[in-house]
Amino acid sequence: MVLVGGKVEVATQIGQTVTDGLAYLGGLTMLGIRAAYFTFVSPFQGKPLRWRGAISQAMQTGVRALPILSLITFFIGLILALQAAYELRRFGALNYVASAVAISMTRELGPLITAILVIGRSGSAFAAEIGTMKVTEEIDALETMAIDPVHFLVAPKFIAMIVMLPCLTIWANMMGILGGAVFGVAQADFTWTRYILSSVDALFLRDIVTGLVKSVMFGITITAVGCQEGLLTGAGAEQVGKSTTRAVVVSIFMVILVDLVFTALFFFMGAR
């Protein structure tokens, strides 16, 4: 009897969690659709895009991330080269280091590391900014002025992220290859030119494109989660902290999930 009761309770709990999760996903999708509406549809109905907001967001999420992103992906490239060399050395195949680094950077680590850095810098900032505005009634003020918060705050962030994340990813790929090259030149008898050339040789356009497609999806995911967490912030300053933390944790999880889905998709579509 007790056992049955326990089982029912567990089942109810699981059901509740699944329903909550689906509701959350539904919320993200709605937010994305509304932002897309304000980006692609309403400019033709006399509600212009907020270019100024989008450009300043792009500066913030894109350009200002470059120094730290460069440093991190340079190190990641170096680490990849070291790890690849550890195994390749045994077969005397050190000259494959270049292609190993180039492929793993462009297909996977470039987009992923960029996304995780952007979550830390911008996803959290979106949640904190919108959450603070929620707490100080600025979101309410927008609504009473008949200004849609999604149009005013969320849509510019989507535009900025969808444009900037692929750009950052390309930059991250290049810095990673550069990091690999440092190892290649110092330890594997490459010249700079030969390392870069064998990297370019190893890459197919589809490697780069699949990485960039992923990075666009990551941008959409990070923005949707960050803004949704901000908009769901309850009353009080400590709630802003909670939203920000949740934005980071949920974004990382969702980005990995999206990564898995798209990697599997590309795999089964035969894109190598």
Add this chain to the structure above:
Amino acid sequence: MDQTTGMAMESEAMISLRNLRVSYGDREILHGISFDVKRGETLVILGGSGSGKSTLLRTLVGLERPSSGEIWLKGKNIAAISPAEMDEIRKKIGMSFQGGALFGSMTVGENVALPLREHTKLEEPTIEIILRLKLDQVGLSGFENYMPSQLSGGMKKRAAVARALAMDPEILFFDEPSAGLDPIIAAGVDELILDLKKAFHMTIIVVTHELASAFLIADRMVLIDKGHVVAIGTTAEMRASQQPRVRQFLDRVPEPAVSQELDYLQMLTEQNHPPTR
């Protein structure tokens, strides 16, 4: 005694509430509120913390959806209209929030001009003129290039009023206009509300628990308690009221302390029926 603008032509209802109920989830906050706000009057909604007065205000400006009942505003029942229609009505109302709710990333000038830039096709020079006019009305001339963080609490409230006035609203809502201000600054804000009333014959609705301020600015008052309207009337009628709850609020009598264990237990078990006094 009180100088109401109670001319015959102005006595028609601007807002009518009919049996308004509002809930957060399962918890009902407002249990059937009905009253009228007359055109051109200043109505103060009084009530203690947790009485539901802020929820009432949020419902009136369309931030909360009522679970049932009607709110008639400018001939439309805003409890049952589409978001697009609500946005049209929102352009005719102004709201001054408790903490000002100015956008921290914009200057005072950009804050005040925002509704004009969003909703009108006015030329930039015209907007500049309106902006200066509105800032002048609230006594903040020359502050358009300040950031909200550089303003004091009272100035923030004034800037928020200027923003609420930007679209020349017919109805102006205030949430706790004197909250968090020292008595002198608070009196200044009261003075501002009186000036607006005199100058524009605007319909003004103020939510507050500050009695002195309420009696100074109000034509009529509504006392809300636990989600019900306890009393409604002119300031004179409220002062003369013998209703126990009104007297308790106006005379600032604290809730009777629970001294007996038995009473306390009874109060816990009968939460819906507060002990009679």
